[in-house]
Amino acid sequence: MTKTRKKTDLPILGVHERVINASLLLFTKQGYFKTSVPDIVKASGCSTGSIYHHFKDKEGIASALYESLVMRMNLALDEIETQFPSSKQRCQAVIKLLFHITETEPEVMEFILYAKHKEFLPGNNPICSSRPFQKMREFVTAGIAEGDLQPIDDLVASASLYGGALRLIFLRLDGVIEHSLMDKLDDVWKCAWRSVAA
Amino acid sequence: MTKTRKKTDLPILGVHERVINASLLLFTKQGYFKTSVPDIVKASGCSTGSIYHHFKDKEGIASALYESLVMRMNLALDEIETQFPSSKQRCQAVIKLLFHITETEPEVMEFILYAKHKEFLPGNNPICSSRPFQKMREFVTAGIAEGDLQPIDDLVASASLYGGALRLIFLRLDGVIEHSLMDKLDDVWKCAWRSVAA
DNA sequence: GTCTATATCCAGATAGAC
DNA sequence: GTCTATCTGGATATAGAC
Known part of the structure; x- marks a missing residue:
């Protein structure tokens, strides 16, 4: 059984959190447009495919972060x-x-x-x-x-x-x-x- | 003899002014990163080559505008x-x-x-x-x-x-x-x- | 100085195996 | 759900005729 984002999850961060966290740092340090998805891949330790599985597109990441x-x-x-x-x-x-x-x-x-x-x-x-x-x-x-x-x-x-x-x-x-x-x-x-x- | 940007130029705008003016509108309307050089070409009526002759690069345009x-x-x-x-x-x-x-x-x-x-x-x-x-x-x-x-x-x-x-x-x-x-x-x-x- | 045509690069996004 | 490999478009910037 796979993890299904619940409040009771252990502090082992899932893709969602890791991407959001990495993106906040990258977006504020370099700016949204100078941050590429490959940058986020490196910083979050998640793969391209995984990221696009969780977020519609790059804007979706910013949007989730904003929310x-x-x-x-x-x-x-x-x-x-x-x-x-x-x-x-x-x-x-x-x-x-x-x-x-x-x-x-x-x-x-x-x-x-x-x-x-x-x-x-x-x-x-x-x-x-x-x-x-x-x-x-x-x-x-x-x-x-x-x-x-x-x-x-x-x-x-x-x-x-x-x-x-x-x-x-x-x-x-x-x-x-x-x-x-x-x-x-x-x-x-x-x-x-x-x-x-x- | 070609125009050489002097204070006494007639109000027939040169490349510099036309690019700056068009860019201000585009940058504020769409944002800098969503504005492509082709966009500026269309809006200013100047050609790519001409623009790059007057400005080092896209950032140079923003920089001149800012100044x-x-x-x-x-x-x-x-x-x-x-x-x-x-x-x-x-x-x-x-x-x-x-x-x-x-x-x-x-x-x-x-x-x-x-x-x-x-x-x-x-x-x-x-x-x-x-x-x-x-x-x-x-x-x-x-x-x-x-x-x-x-x-x-x-x-x-x-x-x-x-x-x-x-x-x-x-x-x-x-x-x-x-x-x-x-x-x-x-x-x-x-x-x-x-x-x-x- | 101005133009058109084009080279190059790399971003965002997808395919499909595991 | 996660990964690697890859496609594709379009952006920046240049080449070179006029």
Whole structure:
């Protein structure tokens, strides 16, 4: 009997995981288009045939990778929602989460933010209208409704609240910032909150 | 006698311009890697041979395009610097400029911001350390020195000041925002300034 | 300087044995 | 389900006449 991808699988990784993992590294290091399927074969230790048995084509790999990362983000945001009652706390926790991912798994952040998915995932929505980013905006909208934030346009408010943090993440990923973003968390949050607080 | 690219050329465009112009549209519409040289041949009306006579290779086209756009941005920022004396006015003018370019020439903004140049311009610096972005940060640094802005980390300050506006530009380019950014300029600026004002 | 025709290479994808 | 061997198309880039 062959392995059939169950949650109870032992940590011996199957083709799917190995391909996804290798691809994340290759895509973020070299870019999607400069990564060939032969590259993925070498890095994952799986054969061409095996890869094409599990994924429709190269785009299918990127697509599966994208889905899995969006899923992870969603879970993390749901947890923030249940853990914190106020919009203010939630937004702050979001920024902390994003900084944390950037520091511990930069490739994940890089892929989610920087890949301009439209170029190689034509079917997918732009990242900013994907579920996690919607959720981030919902926290802001709720804050406005509750009167914690200024009564301005939702998009302007959430851009102002998260914009500074995101900019720093880009700078960090590009190597402009050399130390951990965590050091700047407090200052960033102060600025962010001041920009929209009622 | 043949044309020799001078500033005094009549508006009959030469190979260089036609290729650059066509490439900007193609690169932003389809992406660099999905744009083939034959595509550029068709769109520019120049032949393969002619193109390769003027540019070393496909990357050379992207590189020339990048240079020309960065140059334009630089000139515009210099003008802002001479026109406005205070840091506050300069930063505000920068945001207005960025919004204006986004509305009138979205491809230009898209190419500058969104292209993740590292993928196809390996030699170039990341966009955020290019001259125009440095200049934008200098305006902020000066404001801190003069006491107009809070005495916080330069990078945090400039990320906070410009971050919201840039986020809205991304949203606009991705089609999430459907009306002109100019409508939001005042609100965006209020938030931006409040986030860092002394 | 500009063109057409073409060489070369290697990517993505498949076939079919095991 | 996994592998090796292979096909095929199209991309980049060049050759060489005009």
